[in-house]
Amino acid sequence: MKIKKLMILYTMLTICLLIVMTVAIMVGSVGLTPLTVWQILLDKIGVDLGQKVGNAQQIIIWEIRMPRVLLAAIVGAALAISGAAIQAIVRNSIADPYILGVSSGASVGATLVILVGAFSFLGMYALSISAFIFALLSIVIVFGLARVQGRTSVIRLLLAGIAVSLVFSAITNFLLMMSKQQNAIQAVMHWMLGSLAGAKWMNIWIPALALVVVFIILLINYRQLNALLMGEEAATTLGIHLEKFRLFIIVAVSLLVGVVVAISGSIGFVGLIIPHIVRMFVGSNYKNVLPFSALAGAIFLVVADIVARIVIAPQEMPIGIITALCGSPFFIWMLRKQKYSFGEGES
Template identity: 55%
Template sequence: MGSRTPREGPHHRVWFAGILVLLAAMLLVSITAAVMLGPVAIDPGTVWKIALSNLPGFAGKVDQTWSQGQSHIIWDIRFPRVLLGAVVGAGLSVAGVAAQALMRNSLADPYILGVSSGASVGATLVILLGAFSYFGQYALSLAAFMGALVAMGLVFLLARVAGRISTTRLLLSGIAISMMMSAATNFIVTMAPREEGIRTAMYWMMGSLAGAKWSYMTFPVLIVLAGTLLFLLQYRSLNALLMGDDTAVTLGVNIQHFRIVLILTLALLTGTLVSISGSIGFVGLMIPHIVRLLIGSDHRRVLPVSLFLGAIFIVWADVLARMALAPEELPIGIVTALCGGPFFIWLLRRSSYSFGGGQE
C-alpha cells in the first residue's frame, strides 16, 4: 500500500470521475429512498416537490399536490435526519482515513482509538450537568472537541515506542483510554440529577439521529467540508506518511507539525459529529479500508470516495435502525457495531494490517 502511485493518464482520470458521479447518484437515490420510507410512505415525486417548494426561489412555483401533514413529515422530520446522517457518515469516514494515515495502521479509527469516548465525556457533561453553558449553543461541540483532543493525545503518546507507532500499543492504548473515558461517562450519568436526562443520555451514547433539526446542520456541514478540503490539500503528505517517517521527511514533510494539524482536525471532526449524533462506531474503520482495497491508497482518491461511501452507509444504517423493530427504534450505533464488529475481527485475522507491510 505504501508504494508510489503511478502517473495517471486521461483514462484513469475519466474512470475516477465516473466513480464519483456513480457514487453521487447512489447517494441521491439513497437519500430519496430513506426519506420515502417510514410509517407514512410517500412517493419520490412528492418528496422532491416538497423539497423544492421549501428552497429559496422555488416557493410558490411548484404545484401543491400534498397535504400539510406530508410536508411536515418530509421537510421537518425526515429530510433533516437523513441529511444529517449523510454528513455524519461522510465526516466519520474522512476522519477514519486521516486516523489510519496518522497511525500508519488500518486498524485505526476514532471509535476504536477512544476519541469518540473522549468526545462523549465532554458532551455528557453538557447534556446532564450543564457544563460550559456560558458558550451557549456551541457548548456541546466545544466540550466534545476538548474531550476528543485529550483522548487522541493520550492514545498517541502511549502508542509511541522509540519514536515509532507500535500496532500492539496502539490498540491497547485505544482500548484502555476508551474504557477510562467510558467509565467517566457512566459516572457522570450515574450522578445526573434527572432520570429523564439519564435516559436521553444513554440513548444518545449509543448513537442516534432522532433529534435532527435544520438548525443543527450548518456547523457540522462546514466542519466536515473544511476538514475534507484540508486533507485533500495535504494528500501528498498523507501519502508520504504511509511510507514511513524517514521517507516522509525525505519528501519534505514536517512530521511533527503535520501530526499536530492532523490531531487537531481529527479531534474537531470527531467532537463535532459526536456532539450531534452520539457515539457511532466502526464507520471510520470499515469505509476507508474498503475504499483502499478497491482503488488503492492514494489519498487524492481515497478521501472523496470514502466521503460518498460513508454517507451512503450511514443513510441506510439509519433506515435499518428505524425500520427493523418499527415502531420502536434501534440506536444507530448498534447497527454499525453489528456490521463493524465482524469486519474488525476479519481485519485482525489478516496476516498484515499495517501499511508498511509486515505484521507488528
C-alpha cells in the same frame, strides 16, 4: 486506477447516495412517494413543478426528515474521512477517529447535561455544546500528556488517548451508577450508542461547515498522507516535517470528530471499515481515498439510519448498534486475511 473507471465509480456512488437519501426521507409512519419527496425538495430550491403538495407533507419532509437524512450523510462522510486520515497519520490500519478519547470526553459532557442538568442555561443547545466542550477538553489533555520536552510522538499520543479515554469512561460510568433516574440513564445510553433523532436545520450547518473545511485541508495534503504510508524516512526525505504535519492533521480531524460526536453521539466502525472498503476499489492514493470515503461513509450511515428506524418500529434502535453489527463481521474477516495491503506496507 484509470480516470474513466474512477469517474464511473464516482457517478455510481453519487446516484446511490441520492437514491438512499430519497428512500430515507420516504421511510416513516407517514408513507411518501419519491415524486412527492422530489417535488417538495425542488420547490424549496426554487424549481416549481406546478403541482400542489399538502402542508403536512411539506413539514414532514422538509422540517423533520430532510435534516435527519442530511445529518446522517454528513456524519458518515466526516467519520469516514477522519478514519482514513488517522490511519495514514499513525500508519495503522486499525486506527479509528475516536483514538484520542474524543467520544469518551463527549460522553461525559452529554451525561452531565442529561443526568444533572449542567449547562441548562444554554437551552436546546446544552447537550451539543457540553459534549463538544468535553471532547475538546479530552484533546487538550491528550496533547498535554503526550508532549515531553517540547516534542510530541505518535506513540505517546496513542497511549495518552487510551488513558484519557479510560478515565472519561470511568467518570461516565460513575455518574450513571450514582443516578437514580431510570429514564435519564436510558437517554444517556441511547445517546452513547448514537442517535440522529435531534437533527434540525439549525444544528446541522456547523458539522457541515467543519466537514467541508477539514475535507479541503486533507485533500490539499493528500501527497503528504501518501508519503506517510511509505514510512517516516521516505516522508522526511520528501521534505515533510513529520511532527508538525501529524499534529496539524490530528487536531483538524479531532475537532471535526468532536463536532460530529457532539450532535450524533458515538457511532462506531464507520471510520474504521469504510476506508478499508474504499481502498479495495480505488487503491491507496489519498487523492481518491478521501472523496470516495466521504461518499461511501455517507451512503453507509444513511442506510444504517433507515434500518435503525424500521427494525423495531415504532421505536428507534440506536444507530451505533446497526453500524457495529455491520462493521464487526467485516473487521473479523479482515483480521482473518493472511495479508492486507496498506499503502506501501502491510498491516
